[in-house]
Amino acid sequence: MLAASYGARALIEPSNGARILKGSDRVSSGFAGLDEILGGGFVRRRLHVVEGRPGTGKTTLAMQFVMAGRDQSETVLYVSMSETRDELQTVANSHGWSLEGIQICELVPPDIAADRNRQTMFRSSEVELGETIKLLFDEIERINPARVVIDSLSEMRLLAESPLRYRREIFSLKHFLGHREATVLVVDDTTSGDPDLQLHSIVHGVVTLEELALDYGAERRRLRVAKMRGVKFRGGYHDFAIRTGGLEIFPRLVASDQTRTPPTEVLPSGSEQLDTLLGGGLRRGSSALLIGPAGSGKSSIALSIAYNAAMSGKSALLYAFDESAESIRERAAGLGMSIDPLIASGKIDLHEIDPAEMSPGEFTALVCRGVIERDASVVVIDSLNGYLQAMPQERFLSLEIHQLLAYLNRQRVLTILIMAQHGLVGAVESPIDLSYLSDAVLLLRFFEAQGTVRKAISVVKKRVGTHEDTIREFRLSAQGLQVGEPLSDFQGVMSGIPAYVGSQSMIKSADDTTLG
């Protein structure tokens, strides 16, 4: 070897056996979400890789990792092989961070640094690689940091030229670090597309960042722990977002992680007849699906339940994918419910969600945080159609919803899911079948009788307790929800093409205005 030579080190990793690492062996990653996924953070004194294609947020994650150490008064070192200090400062400025207290080492390979340092004679693996590694080791030895980031290994791979040589250098790096106190993150560009499995086999842990470009809307980012030795971590993909201020990571919800408390309390809908139809009302700790064509009154029923809960001092969360907050307030006013004071007092928490901008993981995190913060009794998701648009791979929608419902049930929340069906009258169909996931299903339909369009409601499923099997007429007015007598004289109401077989009278209204 030409320039730098570093003694052979035993290529045996100090074994930690099969024991599960304890909290004291962990280093906070700087993200509550990632710590949760990793079961406590990165493993102290170990080498971890953060990999992903360019632009997936690797450098941002790595910078937040060293800043978290800095904030705990640790000595931290950021070794930048591909970016200059100025470029890092630009990234920091864009997030409003200060890099004070972070040792930054620009480790630009000597070949590129200056013309007089250039060499054209030998392979870079025989000259620059050794020199770069020596500079790196010297710097780590001099600073003796508790956290180190090396950004990125791609430069090292270029210098090493051959995979074998590269692997040897990573080994030497790992064993050099093995004798020190540093917890290390190395950043690796997976520009070629495939993850570097050679690298995976050497390092202690691997976090993979991904970005999915959708046909429409903001890109989706997700993260996966591909490997973490001796640690129980939460597998699978977790959504994350890059915001001003850094990464926000949303751990995938695993409902079985949560403790269960049995549901008891019934929440009234605001209409005695509807509660009768429901066999007493909807319970906390369960979920209800309202399905029907657009304008059949699904959102109004959900709003009425939320309103009544809020009026009795409980707290309700409304997530509106389709409607603006303004139109919901108008709708409530039209139904004789004044929700503005309840919104002001925080009893009703109204969120407008833009499905093009929000990933399902972020939405789940938002709901979970809302439920905990507000101690919510009712959560309304209006509508699942909007939520569906937020899922780039809709085959997992039912799994996501299942986890969310299971979590909310355990939190003793009544979850109301709204799904609009295609078509207004006649044969209507659902975009996706979720009826098996919810504990109760309320079906709404339009029908035509005596020259007017009317609405029908029926409970087709309720997992716990009894419910009526009847179809009733249903009407929205300034008095709120009105549910009439069972429509026993009609046939085919649910099909939307009813045949009148009797002389039953419809709901008499005080005024003739009906609300959708």
Place this chain on the structure above:
Amino acid sequence: MIPRSAEADLCSRVLILAPVGRDAALTQSLLRGAELGSRVCSSLGDLQLNLAQGAGVALVVEEALIGQDIGELVEWIARQPSWSDFPFIILLGPGASAECGGHELDVLQRAGNLTLLERPVGTATLLSAVRAALRAPISGP
């Protein structure tokens, strides 16, 4: 074994002509590591001066010859005793081939004993080429 006299050192030394960056310094440190004496020349003229004083082999990068007046060098080669066959190791630029080596290389190739190596060259390859070149004159009369 040749006695390590000053003259023998002079006759077995490696002359290096590689004006770019650290090329010469790195080559010298490689040769030193292999216990081979060398001298870095600053120009073609300097190389010729040193050749006149005595050397075992000349390591020259292609760029140091292209476009230069090599007439004097060719004359020097012609003046050498017939058994000498002084070796030159020419280090071609990255990706170069012998055909595109230029007029100067053609002339030199006809005049003397040239070995062409392509850069970047492996350290082991370069050392073995230098050692082989140094053996040849020693085996002479």
